Amino acid sequence: MAYFAQAKGRNATALRGTLITPSDLSSDGTRDISGAMNAILADTFALYVKTKNFHWHQSGPHFRDYHLLFDEQANQSSR
Numbered sequence: 772m773a774y775f776a777q778a779k780g781r782n783a784t785a786l787r788g789t790l791i792t793p794s795d796l797s798s799d800g801t802r803d804i805s806g807a808m809n810a811i812l813a814d815t816f817a818l819y820v821k822t823k824n825f826h827w828h829q830s831g832p833h834f835r836d837y838h839l840l841f842d843e844q845a846n847q848s849s850r
Contacts (some may be wrong), residue, residue, distance in 0.1 A: 819848045
């Protein structure tokens with residue numbers, strides 16, 4: 772079940788609609804984990820974009836082989 776914070780006062784705009792999820796983690800632990808997960812997500816997205824870039828800008832005698840290889844790798848990294 773999802774609970775939403777009822778914000779009052781000057782922080783009402785910033786907190787309105789904040790999802791409160793029951794957890795055993797402290798707020799510092801939650802912040803640390805979300806920071807680490809954001810870094811992993813950013814790295815994964817960067818890898819996907821770079822792989823697609825190689826996929827689209829491939830040329831030469833092995834074009835088809837590399838084109839298919841990079842496409843497969845990009846698809847696997849986005850799962």
